[in-house]
Amino acid sequence: MSLLKAEGLRAYYNSPIGQVKAVEDISLSVEEDDFIGIAGESGCGKSTLANVLMMNIRPPLKLYGGRLFLNGEEISDKSRDYVKEKFWGTVISIVPQAALNSLMPTKRTKEFIIDVVQAHKKISEKEIIEMAKNKFIELGLSPSVLDLYPHELSGGMRQRVIIVASTILNPKVLIADEPTSALDVSTQKQVLKMMLDLQRKQSIRSTILITHDIAIQRQVCNKLIVMYAGRIVEYGNVDDVLYNPKHPYTKGLINSVLTPEPEVRRRGLMALFIPGEPPNLVNPPPGCSFHPRCPFAMPRCKSETPGLTYSGDRAVACWLYIL
Amino acid sequence: MLSSIILKVEDLTKVYETGLFKKKYITAVDKVSFNVSRGEIVSLVGESGSGKTTVAKIILRLLPPTSGRVFYNGEDIWEKKSIEDLKKYWREVHAVFQDPFASFNPVYKIDRVLEQAFNLMGTPVDENAIKEALKEVALLPSEVLGKYPHELSGGQRQRLMIARCFLLKPKLILADEPVSMVDASTRASIVNLFLRLRDEYKTSIIFITHDLGLAYFVSDRILIMYKGRIVEEGSPDELISSPKDAYTRSLLESVPLLYGKWAGF
Numbered sequence: 001m002s003l004l005k006a007e008g009l010r011a012y013y014n015s016p017i018g019q020v021k022a023v024e025d026i027s028l029s030v031e032e033d034d035f036i037g038i039a040g041e042s043g044c045g046k047s048t049l050a051n052v053l054m055m056n057i058r059p060p061l062k063l064y065g066g067r068l069f070l071n072g073e074e075i076s077d078k079s080r081d082y083v084k085e086k087f088w089g090t091v092i093s094i095v096p097q098a099a100l101n102s103l104m105p106t107k108r109t110k111e112f113i114i115d116v117v118q119a120h121k122k123i124s125e126k127e128i129i130e131m132a133k134n135k136f137i138e139l140g141l142s143p144s145v146l147d148l149y150p151h152e153l154s155g156g157m158r159q160r161v162i163i164v165a166s167t168i169l170n171p172k173v174l175i176a177d178e179p180t181s182a183l184d185v186s187t188q189k190q191v192l193k194m195m196l197d198l199q200r201k202q203s204i205r206s207t208i209l210i211t212h213d214i215a216i217q218r219q220v221c222n223k224l225i226v227m228y229a230g231r232i233v234e235y236g237n238v239d240d241v242l243y244n245p246k247h248p249y250t251k252g253l254i255n256s257v258l259t260p261e262p263e264v265r266r267r268g269l270m271a272l273f274i275p276g277e278p279p280n281l282v283n284p285p286p287g288c289s290f291h292p293r294c295p296f297a298m299p300r301c302k303s304e305t306p307g308l309t310y311s312g313d314r315a316v317a318c319w320l321y322i323l
Numbered sequence: 324m325l326s327s328i329i330l331k332v333e334d335l336t337k338v339y340e341t342g343l344f345k346k347k348y349i350t351a352v353d354k355v356s357f358n359v360s361r362g363e364i365v366s367l368v369g370e371s372g373s374g375k376t377t378v379a380k381i382i383l384r385l386l387p388p389t390s391g392r393v394f395y396n397g398e399d400i401w402e403k404k405s406i407e408d409l410k411k412y413w414r415e416v417h418a419v420f421q422d423p424f425a426s427f428n429p430v431y432k433i434d435r436v437l438e439q440a441f442n443l444m445g446t447p448v449d450e451n452a453i454k455e456a457l458k459e460v461a462l463l464p465s466e467v468l469g470k471y472p473h474e475l476s477g478g479q480r481q482r483l484m485i486a487r488c489f490l491l492k493p494k495l496i497l498a499d500e501p502v503s504m505v506d507a508s509t510r511a512s513i514v515n516l517f518l519r520l521r522d523e524y525k526t527s528i529i530f531i532t533h534d535l536g537l538a539y540f541v542s543d544r545i546l547i548m549y550k551g552r553i554v555e556e557g558s559p560d561e562l563i564s565s566p567k568d569a570y571t572r573s574l575l576e577s578v579p580l581l582y583g584k585w586a587g588f
Binding site: 041042184185186188189192193196212213214215216218219220242252253254255256257258259260261262263264265274275277278 | 370371461476478479506507508509510511512514533534535536537538539540559560563564573574575576577578579580581582583584585588
């Protein structure tokens with residue numbers, strides 16, 4: 001049984017200028033031990049998808065179709081309040097983008113953790129502190145952090161505190177949205193290491209890591225989803241996708257990553273970079289939304305939208321690969 | 324070869340003073356020295372708080388150093404006094420910042436940013452030159468002219484700032500995290516613009532960045548900064564294949580790689 005399963009999810013923002021189609025026909029499943037990366041550029045819908053996956057849907061965002069199952073139970077037909085009450089924090093948790101700024105400057109770490117946990121489950125303060133202490137020790141962090149104020153913590157430590165707070169009730173699925181984008185590389189590595197440890201120690205059973213940085217996903221994820229204009233364009237095992245990208249967008253995206261490696265200099269930047277800008281999701285191009293930027297666009301791409309087509313455990317949404 | 328040195332930074336030190344009653348001193352930049360040659364791309368790489376932006380501000384003459392000197396074409400930049408001298412300096416030494424949105428005044432149309440370049444050059448506004456410069460950075464005049472900053476994407480705004488470089492043809496560009504706010508696919512086209520400025524106009528460029536991957540790709544030479552000092556310097560390949568300094572090594576171990584895999588992870 002999948003921990004999380006989405007079938008044909010569609011969620012749009014209703015705005016005065018029209019509907020923003022941020023999540024369009026998304027299907028995916030998260031199994032135990034999965035560490036799934038969702039890659040894509042800003043505005044491709046990855047953060048919206050994160051919210052939709054836990055039914056955190058509030059106007060102007062609205063779910064227009066598809067089904068969502070969490071731990072075997074359908075939640076797409078339930079209200080946000082019901083899902084929040086029954087699943088958030090205990091079955092599914094999120095570390096939202098910019099969570100680093102969510103610590104109250106006047107509250108000690110432990111008070112913050114108590115607040116977060118009590119929002120999801122009625123447990124006594126003493127018990128929560130005990131759980132937090134154990135978690136800190138288990139992860140190799142000093143429990144004395146619990147008595148400190150946010151300004152006494154480094155950015156990396158603050159982020160780790162937030163991750164501990166959101167996983168203290170051992171949720172089955174953790175969604176982390178750009179958890180390290182505000183951190184220096186050395187702290188980033190420590191935070192990623194902690195996320196891996198959480199899963200290895202089975203505090204959490206699966207992680208969805210949303211980031212624009214594919215190099216990070218290459219280091220920690222086992223599967224990779226590439227999104228473009230609200231849709232999944234490619235999916236597969238991380239190494240397969242990186243070494244043998246199929247969708248022209250994935251190829252371009254990988255080719256534009258700069259890491260300090262000789263392969264990157266040899267490959268060059270000109271090899272295949274993506275011209276133009278990502279489309280406006282109010283009025284996405286007809287057919288495949290990538291066709292105006294695609295060097296391989298065919299007449300068919302301008303009128304028909306390719307669906308995500310599986311071959312084994314790889315999937316790609318591109319007419320080049322659909323016979 | 325001495326004449327090809329365009330910028331010489333000598334023992335640059337900046338100490339910030341904070342605190343109202345009890346003074347605290349923070350050494351942001353500590354005896355930093357380096358040269359930049361004509362047509363050379365030098366990257367100053369460091370994590371937040373390493374002092375790299377302070378170095379940039381001093382070179383741009385926006386911040387006085389505590390001690391040490393900066394020579395541009397052999398002249399000490401802090402000896403330039405008259406407005407005319409300064410205008411000439413800023414015409415030749417140009418900055419491109421991280422957040423292009425912050426460089427624009429939101430209530431003015433973006434045309435003004437380009438017209439100000441003519442003010443700096445002391446020549447009348449030349450519409451054709453503007454159109455040429457926009458073409459260089461792959462922006463359609465109809466896409467950007469007459470619009471307000473918020474109507475453009477981050478990538479477009481950053482390319483617009485570089486269009487200014489094509490208008491002014493500065494001798495030295497200081498680019499402070501110029502691509503950290505733009506997406507991967509747009510980043511490539513912006514990096515290529517800097518490389519073209521170097522190749523076509525022999526512009527010298529100082530990249531100030533935390534991104535070792537970017538520095539590795541674009542630079543002729545990389546300087547690693549840590550706690551206000553330059554701890555290591557070398558060609559990109561030298562630096563990543565045989566880093567000598569302990570900090571450089573730890574930095575390289577922490578950078579996520581696309582092809583290699585972290586050990587023990």
